[in-house]
Amino acid sequence: MSQNIPPDDVRIEPPGGPDYHPGEPRNEEKPPRREKGEASPDWARDALLDMARHGLVEQRRARRWKVFFRFVSVALVVWSLTLITLLFTAGDRKAPGLSKPTAAVIDITGLIAAGETTEARRVIPQLEKAFEEDNVKGIVLRLNTPGGSPVQSSAIFNAIRELKEEYPDKPIYAVAEDMAASGGYFIAAATDEIYANPSSIVGSIGVRMDSFGFVDAMEKLGIERRLLTAGENKAIGDPFSPTDPEETMYLKGVLDEIHEQFIEAVKTGRGDRLADDEAIFSGLFYTGETAVENGLIDGLDSVRGVIRDRIGVEHQVDLTPRSNRLEQLLGATAQEFGSALTGVKSEPAQPMMLP
Numbered sequence: 001m002s003q004n005i006p007p008d009d010v011r012i013e014p015p016g017g018p019d020y021h022p023g024e025p026r027n028e029e030k031p032p033r034r035e036k037g038e039a040s041p042d043w044a045r046d047a048l049l050d051m052a053r054h055g056l057v058e059q060r061r062a063r064r065w066k067v068f069f070r071f072v073s074v075a076l077v078v079w080s081l082t083l084i085t086l087l088f089t090a091g092d093r094k095a096p097g098l099s100k101p102t103a104a105v106i107d108i109t110g111l112i113a114a115g116e117t118t119e120a121r122r123v124i125p126q127l128e129k130a131f132e133e134d135n136v137k138g139i140v141l142r143l144n145t146p147g148g149s150p151v152q153s154s155a156i157f158n159a160i161r162e163l164k165e166e167y168p169d170k171p172i173y174a175v176a177e178d179m180a181a182s183g184g185y186f187i188a189a190a191t192d193e194i195y196a197n198p199s200s201i202v203g204s205i206g207v208r209m210d211s212f213g214f215v216d217a218m219e220k221l222g223i224e225r226r227l228l229t230a231g232e233n234k235a236i237g238d239p240f241s242p243t244d245p246e247e248t249m250y251l252k253g254v255l256d257e258i259h260e261q262f263i264e265a266v267k268t269g270r271g272d273r274l275a276d277d278e279a280i281f282s283g284l285f286y287t288g289e290t291a292v293e294n295g296l297i298d299g300l301d302s303v304r305g306v307i308r309d310r311i312g313v314e315h316q317v318d319l320t321p322r323s324n325r326l327e328q329l330l331g332a333t334a335q336e337f338g339s340a341l342t343g344v345k346s347e348p349a350q351p352m353m354l355p
Helices: 043-092 120-132 150-166 183-188 215-221 245-273 288-293 303-311 325-342
Strands: 102-109 136-145 172-181 193-196 201-203 285-287 316-318
Touching: 102 120, 102 303, 120 136, 120 150, 136 183, 136 303, 150 172, 150 183, 150 245, 172 183, 172 303, 183 245, 193 303, 201 288, 285 288
Parallel strands: 102 136, 102 316, 136 172, 172 193, 172 201
Antiparallel strands: 201 285
16 A cells, blocks of 8 residues: 655655665665756755764764863862861861970971061961960970061061060970071070071071162163152162162161161070170171070070970970962962063062071
8 A cells, every 4th residue: 555645744765775675685776877957866864864963963062061061160169168178277277296295396497578487477376376285395496597577587586575474484495407597596586595506507687688770781771761759769779770878878777777676686585695795796697606605595406405305305296387288379379460460570679687
């Protein structure tokens, strides 16, 4: 019985023709030759196959994008949770080893400056924790620093003095390893006693301000300096302008004032142990062996020796403030972004306690 197929329907014949059955040999007769301009009878099948093929491609593409966005979303959630966890737990980490009598060791290493692990806002909370903890029988500051900011050094010095008054029975010592110079010695002067290795570098009680002058180089290169200020002294110390005797005298006065504060702090901390020698305050630095003779330190010893012989315990716990990887990453990213945004990375001259 024949079937009536509506004229607007499209029927796709199997490859072997309407009477072909699987297993039978195909009719290998060549298709009739079409006249030029005559449409292929398989155009509908080819069109449907193309549509199906493009549909599969689009589905795969959509699936890939969906997987990508899911991955990004999960990564952002994990990153956010990690950030929140670190922010809430970074300041409340319980150091191991505080369950028995111990000595607290706090490292003052590298440049003493804002933004470093040696800055006052990081060091002072660790000092407070060490003084408040009952099982900490003594504190040792391990110094490996050339100095740095007078503000940060002074803040730590004052905090140690205040904590000593609040906890008079808890000793605090400073031990210079490679170097306890300038701002590092400023901090050490607040402790009860200072020790060092015979070859340690100690002292350098002075203040410096570093800058450069590029005036002649600019003239040779044909560079014109265009500087606008509001306030006649706003550009004082500008390295691209000629030196001015009055400005130099003013800056020297600022350094002398900070130097006097440094000297007063050392005298307050060391008292009569200092030798009657003004060269101590001239910015000279000494070996540990010489520093014993002029009263800058109390003796030659190591961190381990101070813990064992003077604090009288066998155990120690490290309470050094440390920045985690996330803080380093965020800080570096923000700094690089700011430099890229402005195109300038400048650090104005400022007083520093360095050798």
